[in-house]
Amino acid sequence: MTGASMLAGCGISGPADVTGQRRVVGTDLVGARGATAADQRKIDRTVVGLCAGGVWTKDECQRHGERQ
Structure with missing residues (x-):
């Protein structure tokens, strides 16, 4: 019984708060499609947050900064 009750407490749940992740990633990427210079700037700003x-x-x- 003890083993079963211990396993009942184990599980995977989502994070309680994603504020820190949101600060790192930002929201610039939302809606960017990469079709315009403005879209590329949004992508670049997101990458800066991920790198920092x-x-x-x-x-x-x-590698992100390399021209293809």
Whole structure:
């Protein structure tokens, strides 16, 4: 019975608050399609937040800045 009651408390739930994540990622990307220079600026601002927040590695951040 003890084992079953311990397992009952285990589970996966969503974060209680995403304020910190929202500050890192921002909302610039919402609605951006990459079709215009303004869209690209929105994408770039989002990447800056991801890089500054340590979500992406330094190499990943540098790759974003490379011209294809």
